Amino acid sequence: MAATKAKRPNVFKRLGAFFVKSWSELKKVSWPNITTVLKNTAIVLLVVLFFAVVIFGVDALFAYLLVDLPGTAQ
Numbered sequence: 680m681a682a683t684k685a686k687r688p689n690v691f692k693r694l695g696a697f698f699v700k701s702w703s704e705l706k707k708v709s710w711p712n713i714t715t716v717l718k719n720t721a722i723v724l725l726v727v728l729f730f731a732v733v734i735f736g737v738d739a740l741f742a743y744l745l746v747d748l749p750g751t752a753q
Contacts, residue, residue, distance in 0.1 A: 687693070
């Protein structure tokens with residue numbers, strides 16, 4: 680059993696290579712401009728607010744309906 684393992688570089692060399700490759704990939708990314716970011720952020724906030732209002736309304740409706748059920752504690 681004279682199987683020889685290929686020796687891996689030490690952890691710092693591997694970590695350095697990882698950051699070099701990551702940085703080169705980040706240079707290839709097409710980053711959005713600030714107006715696009717602000718517009719998309721506003722859309723997300725409006726959708727979240729809409730669904731929060733819907734969930735609050737449904738919860739309030741169920742709470743109102745459950746108060747009139749017999750045998751429920753108040």
